[in-house]
Amino acid sequence: MKKVLFVCLGNICRSPLAEGLFNHQVQEMGLQDKFIADSCGTAAYHIGEQPDGRSVANAKDNGLIYSHAARQVQDEDFNEFDIIIPMDASNMSTLKKIDTGGSAKLQLMRDYDSGFEGVDVPDPYFGGEQGIQEVYDILNRSTKALLEDLLEE
Numbered sequence: 378m379k380k381v382l383f384v385c386l387g388n389i390c391r392s393p394l395a396e397g398l399f400n401h402q403v404q405e406m407g408l409q410d411k412f413i414a415d416s417c418g419t420a421a422y423h424i425g426e427q428p429d430g431r432s433v434a435n436a437k438d439n440g441l442i443y444s445h446a447a448r449q450v451q452d453e454d455f456n457e458f459d460i461i462i463p464m465d466a467s468n469m470s471t472l473k474k475i476d477t478g479g480s481a482k483l484q485l486m487r488d489y490d491s492g493f494e495g496v497d498v499p500d501p502y503f504g505g506e507q508g509i510q511e512v513y514d515i516l517n518r519s520t521k522a523l524l525e526d527l528l529e530e
């Protein structure tokens with residue numbers, strides 16, 4: 378079983394959506410016994426909260442229903458997961474600071490978005506509706522490419 382952890386700041390917009398998309402793709406391909414995803418935030422602001430209502434409504438319009446209770450990253454995550462995927466350079470920097478030498482590989486989400494390697498997944502929290510669909514499209518592409526990449530390993 379390969380375990381994937383998606384990470385953003387608040388764990389209510391980007392990373393729970395990435396988790397929902399990845400787990401949905403895994404189910405569609407019948408790979409539930411091979412891959413599982415979770416998500417968390419580097420910050421504690423929204424612990425226990427469900428994903429942002431605008432992201433949930435937009436995902437539903439795109440055919441995805443998902444839920445997640447927000448949690449903050451913890452020390453065990455760096456050994457519990459095989460790969461940890463931050464949404465942006467700021468999240469990556471925070472993770473590198475708190476990683477005390479766990480076995481998990483760290484890789485930016487958009488390193489799996491062909492042509493946009495090294496680029497941040499924009500934070501939609503303070504943006505408008507259009508930003509939310511853009512984030513959905515980015516994460517849909519990137520999580521599919523991640524799954525294909527993991528299948529080749």
Ligand code: 4NP
Nearest residue numbers: 385386387388389390391502
């Ligand atoms: P996320 O978005 O990191 O994609 O979940 C945010 C959610 C909340 C905040 C910032 C970003 N906040 O400042 O509360």
